[in-house]
Amino acid sequence: MxxxxxxxxxxxxxxxxxxxxxxxxxxxxxxxxxxxxxxxxxxxxxxxxxxxxxxxxxxxxxxxxxxxxxxxxxxxxxxxxxxxxxxxxxxxxxxxxxxxxxxxxxxxxxxxxxxxxxxxxxxxxxxxxxxxxxxxxxxxxxxxxxxxxxxxxxxxxxxxxxxxxxxxxxxxxxxxxxxxxxMPLEKTFAIIEGDASVTATDRETLKRLALPPYEDLVNLVKQFPQQACTLKDDxxxxxxxxxxxxxxxxxxxxxxxxxxxxxxPVQELMSRKSTQKNCVDLCSRCAKNGLHIYSTQPNKGPLESHAVNRIIDFQRRTILEMPIDSEKLGRSGEVSAEQFDEVEYLRLNDDVKTAVAIGAFSSGYQHYVLFGRLEGRLGAGFSTMF
Structure with missing residues (x-):
């Protein structure tokens, strides 16, 4: 413990x-x-x-x-x-x-x-x-x-x-x-239940999260098998x-x-977590919405896949909305396929590494040619073109 x-x-x-x-x-x-x-x-x-x-x-x-x-x-x-x-x-x-x-x-x-x-x-x-x-x-x-x-x-x-x-x-x-x-749990409840206490600042923060507690995510965590809550029990x-x-x-x-x-004694304190009425009510409300899963497993299994999908969608929308420097649209200054450092590019760009792993791109080089060179990504190597 x-x-x-x-x-x-x-x-x-x-x-x-x-x-x-x-x-x-x-x-x-x-x-x-x-x-x-x-x-x-x-x-x-x-x-x-x-x-x-x-x-x-x-x-x-x-x-x-x-x-x-x-x-x-x-x-x-x-x-x-x-x-x-x-x-x-x-x-x-x-x-x-x-x-x-x-x-x-x-x-x-x-x-x-x-x-x-x-x-x-x-x-x-x-x-x-x-x-x-x-x-x-x-x-x-x-x-x-x-x-x-x-x-x-x-x-x-x-x-x-x-x-x-x-x-x-x-x-x-x-x-x-x-x-x-x-977090905290009270704030998460307010978001999923549409409470008026959710502020404009909260909503701006939610836009930045790969795992905002929106309806699609709550529906996902609700499907997890019933399990004990380690945060309460351990x-x-x-x-x-x-x-x-x-x-x-x-x-x-x-x-x-x-x-x-x-x-x-610790046994009495732990028992009260499961018998004290206000605690039982809160835990039931939490488990009903799968929020004990949201809190403990944001980097595993289906939740990780959910986050990666949101990241890919965010990157695509960002690329479509970003202003493009017309000088970069040509190939001047681009690292060639022969000079490209695949290992270093993936090491310095974890989001690209993840996208390659799940098949969104065939390689770091494909990402670089399509997007990375326009974004000024690090790790591609040095161009021999002048």
Whole structure:
């Protein structure tokens, strides 16, 4: 069993697909006390918890004593983890020097114009500088923390994914990707049920998603076989006041609290998730719409295929709508078939690689000739034509 704890009640960014950016925050906004946290970890280690991650909705590097939190987890013999947007530097070094098992960097672009849409209020150049600092600290002190860069995929940021992958891997960081989904669960409900609380900003964000919770997607996830919800059954989620929350996808933590973690055995807390009326009602509503599948499996099977189809449609529409530079319509400056670097082109353009894999294009070179040369795609090689 894994435990996820918001050790603070705030975030420095206002990302539009996250409740910290798209919902009113009525949760506790204070910082968790270290003394309370130590008691929580002591109890968790006795109750079979294997990992404690210092995040759910908020930014853990805000907490000035984050290094002590990591040290407490490590001393208990548990796996420790941090996830950060890495726009803050103040507590970054001491957090890493505490040697967490896992440090994730969450981002959504390589250039600022793209990045600021998914990580509103952030600066990707600051993030890159902090990534370099993390690399230097890890090298200097011989730390074994696994640093992972997690790239949130949107329809319009795929062509920058290869650049961030290359940048990350050169620093020795692990690189992972996933399609962004609209959270929290309350917001997703509002969208699929046509609630008036869905804002114009929400609708703009939905246009960028490969997996917006529209009717076609909801009909798809409803067809999945009935299955247990791992988010409810396998995860313990705590707010910064030590309350146990039904699920990590819920933002209204006070309404869906099942009790103080330090006051009840874990078996009782987990049982309440399946017996407390408001929790049962919410879970039934979620499962009816297949949203537990939407939350847990956006990068697998039919949902991945659904996302890829939307990406191809988006790319085709974008190409039809984009202004064409008449000078590029000729073959001047084009990389020839003999000079074309198929491997490098696919490596730097993950969306093209996916499109080739599913048969939308016969090769990277076909994409380049039809579209890539007009888009200024990287990785084709060098032209010998003048």
């Amino acid at each position: 894994n435990m996820y704890i918001d050790i603070v009640g705030a975030c420095n960014l206002s990302c539009p697909s996250c409740p910290m950016g798209n919902s009113e925050n009525t949760n506790f906004k204070k910082a968790m006390q270290v003394e309370m946290f130590k008691q929580i970890v002591d109890k968790a280690s006795r109750e079979g918890v294997k990992s404690v991650f210092l995040f759910n909705w908020t930014e853990p590097l805000i907490h000035p004593r984050i290094d002590e939190f990591v040290a407490i987890i490590n001393a208990a013999g548990l796996q420790s983890g941090i996830s950060s947007n890495l726009n803050l530097v103040k507590n970054m070094e001491k957090a890493l020097l505490a040697n967490p098992s896992f440090f994730r960097i969450s981002l959504s672009g390589f250039y600022q114009e793209t990045y600021k849409q998914g990580h509103a209020g952030g600066d990707i150049e600051v993030v890159k500088q902090n990534m370099l600092k993390l690399h230097e600290i890890r090298q200097l002190h011989g730390l074994d923390t696994v640093v992972e860069v997690y790239y949130h995929r949107y329809l319009d940021n795929l062509e920058e994914e290869g650049l961030m992958r290359e940048f990350s891997e050169r620093l020795g960081f692990r690189f992972a990707t996933g399609y962004s989904v609209m 995860w313990l989620v705590l707010d910064c006041n030590g309350n146990t929350v039904l699920c990590c996808t819920i933002f209204n933590q006070a309404e869906y609290s099942v009790g103080k973690y330090l006051e009840l």
